Amino acid sequence: MGNLDWNLALELAEEHSVLGVVAARLKEAGYGGIPADAWEKLLSSMRTQHLFSLSMTAELFRILDAFGQASIETLLVKGPIVSFLAYGDPAVRSYVDLDLLVRDAAILPACRILTALGFEADVPESAILAGKIPGE
Numbered sequence: 183m184g185n186l187d188w189n190l191a192l193e194l195a196e197e198h199s200v201l202g203v204v205a206a207r208l209k210e211a212g213y214g215g216i217p218a219d220a221w222e223k224l225l226s227s228m229r230t231q232h233l234f235s236l237s238m239t240a241e242l243f244r245i246l247d248a249f250g251q252a253s254i255e256t257l258l259v260k261g262p263i264v265s266f267l268a269y270g271d272p273a274v275r276s277y278v279d280l281d282l283l284v285r286d287a288a289i290l291p292a293c294r295i296l297t298a299l300g301f302e303a304d305v306p307e308s309a310i311l312a313g314k315i316p317g318e
Contacts (some may be wrong), residue, residue: 188220192227201227202265202274228273235273238262242280248295249284256292257283289315 195204205228208216216224239262249256258280265275282313284292290310293303 188217189223189263192220192223196227196276199276202203202231203269205218206223206269206274231276232273235262238277239272242265244299245280245282245296249292252291254284254288254292254295254296259283 192201192204195201203223205224208224242258242262246256255260260281261275261277261279262272265277266272269275282292290307293305293307293310297303309315
């Protein structure tokens with residue numbers, strides 16, 4: 183892999199949200215042949231991704247705890263659960279948000295809880311009350 187532009191390869195991996203997968207596979211291969219500057223970039227990017235994943239996991243538990251106290255059944259989709267199931271590590275796959283499904287009857291209470299937790303609603307409560315929920 184002498185002619186490989188590692189910096190470009192890592193940029194593309196990050197752009198396509200597969201940097202964690204690339205890092206995991208490079209780890210399995212013993213990190214052979216990676217120049218020092220690309221290695222540092224990879225480590226820095228993975229540190230950032232792991233810290234973000236930890237913060238998202240903390241938020242997820244905070245939300246699930248609040249929903250649980252309100253007896254709101256919740257299903258987590260995409261994001262960390264897909265990464266965990268596919269790779270055994272919630273930080274391997276990149277994601278930028280948490281996708282939760284709740285029953286139709288729980289949408290308004292769930293939105294109120296999320297607002298109380300400090301999140302901003304994209305859908306006004308009036309739209310929810312009118313039954314006009316555009317998928318958010």
